[in-house]
Amino acid sequence: MISSLRGMNDILSEDYERFTYFISVATKIAQRYGFHFIETPLLEETALFKRSVGESSDIVGKEMYQFIDKGDNDVCLRPEGTAGVVRAFVQKKLDRAGGVHRFFYHGAMFRYERPQKGRLRQFHQFGVESFGEASAYEDASMIMMASDILNELGIGYRLQLNSLGCSECMPPYKENLVDFVTKHKDEICEDCTRRIATNPIRVLDCKAEKCQDIYKEAPKLLNSLCSSCESDFATLKEILKQNEIDFEIDTNLVRGLDYYSKTAFEFVSDNIGSQSAIAGGGRYDRLVEFLDGRPTPAVGFAMGIERLMELIVMPEVKKEGYYIGAMDDEAQDLVVKIAQKKRKSDIVILEYKTKNLKNHLKAADKANVKYCAVIGSDEIKNGTIWVKNLEDKTENAILRDLF
RNA sequence: GUGAGAUUAGCUCAGCUGGUUAGAGCACUGGUUUGUGGUGCCGGGGGUCGCGGGUUCGAAUCCCGUAUCUCACCCCA
Numbered sequence: 001m002i003s004s005l006r007g008m009n010d011i012l013s014e015d016y017e018r019f020t021y022f023i024s025v026a027t028k029i030a031q032r033y034g035f036h037f038i039e040t041p042l043l044e045e046t047a048l049f050k051r052s053v054g055e056s057s058d059i060v061g062k063e064m065y066q067f068i069d070k071g072d073n074d075v076c077l078r079p080e081g082t083a084g085v086v087r088a089f090v091q092k093k094l095d096r097a098g099g100v101h102r103f104f105y106h107g108a109m110f111r112y113e114r115p116q117k118g119r120l121r122q123f124h125q126f127g128v129e130s131f132g133e134a135s136a137y138e139d140a141s142m143i144m145m146a147s148d149i150l151n152e153l154g155i156g157y158r159l160q161l162n163s164l165g166c167s168e169c170m171p172p173y174k175e176n177l178v179d180f181v182t183k184h185k186d187e188i189c190e191d192c193t194r195r196i197a198t199n200p201i202r203v204l205d206c207k208a209e210k211c212q213d214i215y216k217e218a219p220k221l222l223n224s225l226c227s228s229c230e231s232d233f234a235t236l237k238e239i240l241k242q243n244e245i246d247f248e249i250d251t252n253l254v255r256g257l258d259y260y261s262k263t264a265f266e267f268v269s270d271n272i273g274s275q276s277a278i279a280g281g282g283r284y285d286r287l288v289e290f291l292d293g294r295p296t297p298a299v300g301f302a303m304g305i306e307r308l309m310e311l312i313v314m315p316e317v318k319k320e321g322y323y324i325g326a327m328d329d330e331a332q333d334l335v336v337k338i339a340q341k342k343r344k345s346d347i348v349i350l351e352y353k354t355k356n357l358k359n360h361l362k363a364a365d366k367a368n369v370k371y372c373a374v375i376g377s378d379e380i381k382n383g384t385i386w387v388k389n390l391e392d393k394t395e396n397a398i399l400r401d402l403f
Numbered sequence: 404g405u406g407a408g409a410u411u412a413g414c415u416c417a418g419c420u421g422g423u424u425a426g427a428g429c430a431c432u433g434g435u436u437u438g439u440g441g442u443g444c445c446g447g448g449g450g451u452c453g454c455g456g457g458u459u460c461g462a463a464u465c466c467c468g469u470a471u472c473u474c475a476c477c478c479c480a
Contacts, residue, residue, distance in 0.1 A: 006471070058478050062404080080480085109480080114404070117473070118480085125480060191477080255479090266480090273473095277480055304480030327438070361440035376438065390440075 007113070007121030009306075018309045019124075023106055026126045026149050026303070030104040033145045035128050038103040040084035042110075046074040051290055052083040054258025056198045063111040077110035080257065081127045082284070082300055083291075089131055090293035100132040106305070118275030118307045127281075127302035131288065134297035136232040139263040139283060140239040146267060146279050146301055147245055154313030157267045157278060159246065162221070162253035163233040164201075164264050167286065169226035174200055176219045184214050204252040220251050229262055236263060255280065259287040263299065272310055279303040319391060321347030323364035327376030329354050335375055338385065338403065364390060373403070 004010060011019050027037075046066050053060050059079045066076040078084055085103055094101050106126040113119055128145065130138055143159065150157050165173060178200050185193060188211050192203045204215060225233065240247055247265075255264050264282035272278070281301020288296040322342055326335045332354060339350040349367040351360065357374065364372035373387045378397075385403050388395040 003471080063478080111479085113478070115472080116475080119478085123480075127480090257479090274475070275479070280480060302480055307480065357438040358435095358440070360438095363440090365441045372440080374438090378438080386438085388439075393440090395439080 005121070007115035007119075009120060009122070015309065018312055018314060019305065021314060022153065022305055022308055022312060023126065025152050026106070027104070029145060029148050029152065030128055033102070033128075033141060035102040035104040035130075038085055038088060038105050039107070040078075040081075040088050040105065042078055042108060043075050044078055044084055044087070046076045048083050048087055048291070049076065049079060052086065052257075052259055052287055053080060057258055059111060059257065063113055065110045065112055079111045080109055081105055081107070081125055081302055082129060082257075082259070082287070085127075085129045085300075086287055086291050086293075086298070089129075089296075090288060090291050094131065095288055095293035095296050098132070100130065102128070102130045104128040116275065117273045118304070118310075120306060124305040125302045126305055127300060129298060129300035131296050131298045133299070134285070136235040136263070137239060139232075139236050139299050140243070142281060142299055142301055143240065143247075143265055144243060144245060146281070146303070149303070150267065150279070150308075153308065153311070155269065155278070155308065155311040156271070157269055158248060160250040160253050160266045160268060161237070161240075161247045162250055162264045163225060163229055164255070164261055164282070165221060165225050165229050166261050169224055169229055170261065173219065173221055173224040176224070177201070177203075180218050187214055199258075201254045205254055215252075222249070222251050232262060255282055259284040259290070261285050265301070267303075269307075269311060272307055275307060277304070278307050278311070317368070319368055319370040321349065321369045322371045322373055323349045323351065323360070323367050323369045324373045325351035325360045325363070325375075326354050327357060327360065327374050328380060330377075331375040331380055334380075338373075338375075338400065342403070361388070361390075 046064070049060050049064065055061065064076045064079050066074070069075050085105060089095060089101065089103075104127065107124065108122050109125050110122050112121060115121060128142065130142065147159070164170060178196060181188065181192065181196055181200065181203055185196070188203070189206065189208045192206050192208070192211055195203045195206075201221075203211065204218070204221075206212065206215070222233075237247075250266075253264055253266060255266075260282045262283040262285065265280070266277050267279040268276045269278050270276065279301055281299070283297070283299040285297045286295075288294065288298060324335055324339045324342070326332045332352075336350065339348045342348045347369070349364075349369055351363060355363070357376070360374050361372055370391060371387055371389055373385050375385050378384075379386055379400075382397065383400055384397040385400050386395065386397050387403070
């Protein structure tokens with residue numbers, strides 16, 4: 001037997017119901033916020049992710065499905081969605097068109113990681129990206145949209161918020177931090193030692209207790225923001241408060257992708273194990289420029305669909321459609337014709353075998369339909385079809401022409 | 404990539420320290436005196452016990468390898 005690759009799952013039956021339910025809810029809400037669907041390729045030039053996500057990130061450094069194609073191009077399966085959308089935005093020259101452009105997408109992403117609960121090699125994200133709006137109000141809208149989606153799905157969460165500063169205030173902060181950490185380099189863990197060189201900001205959310213004790217004294221990003229970043233962050237917090245969105249400030253919240261600046265946020269759940277981030281995003285004002293576009297402010301977020309699926313509270317499925325069967329061999333062909341006609345407008349489960357009424361009703365129950373319709377010898381004689389509403393138990397003989 | 408645990412019917416799982424044809428519940432399927440269901444009763448099908456080696460008279464059970472899943476690290480959505 002050939003089975004699916006490690007960390008790559010089929011989605012069917014009940015999972016598929018949850019999956020499509022999520023997509024429909026998220027789509028509806030994104031559209032309410034004025035976002036439009038965008039589809040981008042699963043395969044992109046490797047350079048796209050190196051320049052956007054960043055070579056220092058784990059995603060690019062060790063998790064990409066990368067290969068040389070038959071045309072000798074260095075390509076990879078997308079490990080995340082933002083880079084492709086930004087590439088499309090620049091390629092379509094929307095950066096030159098001016099104005100605000102808002103997109104949402106959903107689809108498969110690929111990361112070569114060790115699978116565990118909530119972490120697959122092929123997984124699905126729903127994401128939104130907004131271009132051309134620098135206001136912190138847009139950041140707030142993003143967060144409120146994510147919150148709307150989670151609320152509608154019945155998912156509980158905590159919202160963590162931070163500001164990563166901009167190109168003006170981040171570099172000097174980073175220097176201060178590196179100085180601080182270097183002073184303590186004999187006391188910190190191996191991972192953190194490595195991080196000093198690769199991605200110093202990441203030491204802040206190191207899990208090692210020993211390190212955390214030391215970093216309590218470390219310079220705080222939020223205390224080092226420039227005046228513009230600081231006022232934007234204050235605005236954001238104020239809008240969220242006014243709209244009753246609860247949040248916690250987490251000065252150690254650092255996003256793993258290099259392109260983020262200013263607002264960074266993460267929605268986490270306590271009910272799905274250690275892979276607890278269910279949505280994450282932030283502002284990335286420099287990314288369009290990195291990818292050869294005109295400087296364009298942008299902000300977005302992505303949600304991990306598989307992680308969310310476990311938490312979704314599904315609405316009750318109501319009985320729908322018809323079950324149609326014959327109680328007499330003579331009615332068998334007739335029943336097929338009737339089903340075909342009915343299928344122009346309704347769900348029809350057609351039984352090919354002749355059965356007695358009791359067994360037809362049993363089968364109709366199993367099919368979870370609203371009506372059970374059968375034809376036996378009486379109905380053949382009278383030109384009718386017997387229809388029972390399985391919910392309110394009413395039954396009628398209806399003329400076949402009117403059914 | 405590191406460490407630990409698991410893998411027996413479609414699903415959830417029993418199967419004690421190796422001993423004759425491997426079990427249960429649910430699901431599926433057939434029947435249940437004459438046309439009324441979802442919750443009765445009786446029956447039926449379905450497993451080379453993840454895969455490959457080894458130890459043994461004998462392995463689902465012990466040993467080794469391997470794959471996959473789960474948990475944690477790491478990383479992130």
